[in-house]
Amino acid sequence: MKKAFYYIAIIGTLFVSCDPLEDINDDLDAQQIASKDFIVGVETYTLTDEDYELYAAELDSVEYFASQDLANLVIPSFLADTYPIWGEGSLVEVTYNLEATTVLESISTTEVLTGINDIDSYLATNYETASNGTFVELTYNVEDIDNQYVLTFDDYQSIATALSGAYPEATASMADFGNFERRSDNDAYWSDEMVIEAMNVILPMGSEGDIYVPTFDIYDGGFNYTETIVVEYIGGSYVSSSSEPNVVLVETTAIVVKNNGDWENPYVFSDEDYEVLEQGYGNFDSGSIYKLDIFLESLYPFAQAGDVAPVQYEFYNGSTSTKYGVSIFDGDKWELTPDVIETSFQYGFSNGEWEPDNTIAYSLLSADYATLGADASLAELFPSAAANLNSFGNFNRQGGSTTWTDEALLAAFNILLDNIDSSAAEGQKYLLSIDVYNGSSAIETFTVIKTDGVWVYVE
Numbered sequence: 001m002k003k004a005f006y007y008i009a010i011i012g013t014l015f016v017s018c019d020p021l022e023d024i025n026d027d028l029d030a031q032q033i034a035s036k037d038f039i040v041g042v043e044t045y046t047l048t049d050e051d052y053e054l055y056a057a058e059l060d061s062v063e064y065f066a067s068q069d070l071a072n073l074v075i076p077s078f079l080a081d082t083y084p085i086w087g088e089g090s091l092v093e094v095t096y097n098l099e100a101t102t103v104l105e106s107i108s109t110t111e112v113l114t115g116i117n118d119i120d121s122y123l124a125t126n127y128e129t130a131s132n133g134t135f136v137e138l139t140y141n142v143e144d145i146d147n148q149y150v151l152t153f154d155d156y157q158s159i160a161t162a163l164s165g166a167y168p169e170a171t172a173s174m175a176d177f178g179n180f181e182r183r184s185d186n187d188a189y190w191s192d193e194m195v196i197e198a199m200n201v202i203l204p205m206g207s208e209g210d211i212y213v214p215t216f217d218i219y220d221g222g223f224n225y226t227e228t229i230v231v232e233y234i235g236g237s238y239v240s241s242s243s244e245p246n247v248v249l250v251e252t253t254a255i256v257v258k259n260n261g262d263w264e265n266p267y268v269f270s271d272e273d274y275e276v277l278e279q280g281y282g283n284f285d286s287g288s289i290y291k292l293d294i295f296l297e298s299l300y301p302f303a304q305a306g307d308v309a310p311v312q313y314e315f316y317n318g319s320t321s322t323k324y325g326v327s328i329f330d331g332d333k334w335e336l337t338p339d340v341i342e343t344s345f346q347y348g349f350s351n352g353e354w355e356p357d358n359t360i361a362y363s364l365l366s367a368d369y370a371t372l373g374a375d376a377s378l379a380e381l382f383p384s385a386a387a388n389l390n391s392f393g394n395f396n397r398q399g400g401s402t403t404w405t406d407e408a409l410l411a412a413f414n415i416l417l418d419n420i421d422s423s424a425a426e427g428q429k430y431l432l433s434i435d436v437y438n439g440s441s442a443i444e445t446f447t448v449i450k451t452d453g454v455w456v457y458v459e
Helices: 008-016 020-029 049-054 068-083 116-127 153-162 167-176 193-202 271-276 290-299 366-373 374-382 383-392 405-421
Strands: 002-004 042-044 091-099 104-112 134-145 149-150 209-220 226-228 232-236 237-239 245-259 262-264 308-315 320-329 334-336 338-349 352-356 359-362 427-436 440-450 453-455
Touching: 008 104, 020 440, 068 091, 068 338, 116 134, 116 245, 153 167, 153 193, 193 209, 193 237, 226 352, 237 338, 237 366, 245 308, 245 320, 290 308, 290 320, 290 334, 366 383, 366 405, 374 405, 405 427, 405 453
Parallel strands: 042 091, 104 134, 149 209, 359 427
Antiparallel strands: 002 440, 091 338, 134 245, 209 226, 209 232, 232 237, 245 262, 308 320, 320 334, 338 352, 427 440, 440 453
16 A cells, blocks of 8 residues: 655665575565565666567567567566566556557448448448547448349450441440440440340340349440440340349458548559569568558659558568558658557556556645645544644654544545546556655655545555
8 A cells, every 4th residue: 555665774785685685585585675665666668679688589589579468478577577676566667669560350230331432431430439540341231133244345345346247336436445335426326226236245145034234334425434234035135124133132341441530442452563563472571561652652643741541461471461551651751650669558566566557656746735735625524634734735644633544645645636637547546655744754655546436545
C-alpha cells in the first residue's frame, strides 16, 4: 500500500558487507531487507542494441519483439536484473521496438452488397469504431444469375468474322471498337434481331428450354455502356425470351481498407507490376521493398502532401505471405509505414514481480494540498487533520488528533483523483507521492486502484 524511500541505508550496506552482492540477493530472495522497505523508483528506459543481444534466443536474434505478449514475457525479466533492489510500487516506462504488421480483420454478413459503395455504407454502420488504416476481409453475399454470360474481346471478333457477309458495316464497327453500335440512325446499327443472331454465334449449344443471360458492351451515344438480355434455346437456336432469369446468392469476399473516413479497395500489386519493378519472383523482400514507394510515384503523379495510398503486396521473408499497409506522401516522396515501430509501455513491480502496469505516477502539487485542506467534506470528517493540512500544506503522520490515518488519506485521495481524472476507467491505478511530516519532512507513496467506481488501496 505505501512505501518510503530509503537510499542511504541500502547504499551503506553495499560497502560494509563482506560479500555485499550475495547479501543483497539473499535479502531480495526473502523479499525483505532487514527492517527496511525496498526502494520505490520511477524511471524511463530505452532498450539498447546490447539489451536485445541479451535475449537473442528469445527474439530469434532480431532487435524487436514479434508481439506485445513476447515483450511482456521478456521485459519483466530484464527489469528484475536491471533494478534488483526496486520494490513494490516501482514503475518503469520502457521504450522498445515492436513488430507492427498490419492485421487483416475478418467480418462476415449475410447481407447482399453490390460494389464498393454498398460495402462502404455497411461498414460505416457496422464498424464505426474502425480507425483509418484498418484492413478488413469482408465476406458478404452477391446476387448471381444462372448461366450469365459476359462477352469477351474474342467473342466480338468471332461475331464480326461470322456475320461480316450479312452485316458488313456493323461487323466492321464491332471489329474496330469491340461493342454493339446501338444508335438506330447509324449505318453500323445492330438491331435486336441482329443481336440475337450474334448470340447464336458465341453461346454454347443448349438443350431445349435452356436460359442464358448474356451481357455485352454497347455504344448508344449516351452513358449506357452495357446491355443485358435473356435468351432461351428453342428449336435448335436461341431466341429472345421474357422468362425471368434464376437469381441465386453467392458468398464472396473483398479486401477493403478505411482511408480518410471512407472504405475503399487497396491497390493490389499485380504480376505485371512486379515485372516492371524487376521482381522476378512476384514479391518484395527486405532489400527491394523500397521499390514499392517508387512505383507509387508513377501511379499517383499528382499526389498532395498527406495523401495516403493503401496497398496489398506479396513479401518474402523465408516464405511468401500477403501483407497490407499504407504509404504516406510527404510532399516529396511516398513512405510505407514500417513493420517495426518504436513504442513505449509501462511496467510495475507488484506482489514481488514486474508486470505490465497502467499505473500513473502523480506527485501532489501545492494546489492539491490547498484544495484538500479547504474541502468541506474532509473538514467535516477529519476536522483537526484538515485544519492542520490547511495550515502546513502537508499531511501530519505523527499521531494524535491532527494525524492523517490511512483511512483519512484514502478519503482525500478519492476527492483528489475524482477531481483530476474524473473519467478514469475501472482498473486504473495511481502511484501517489505525498509530502508528510512524521517528526521531519518526508515523502510517502501509496498505490490506489479504481474499483466499482471508487478508489481503494492496492494491497
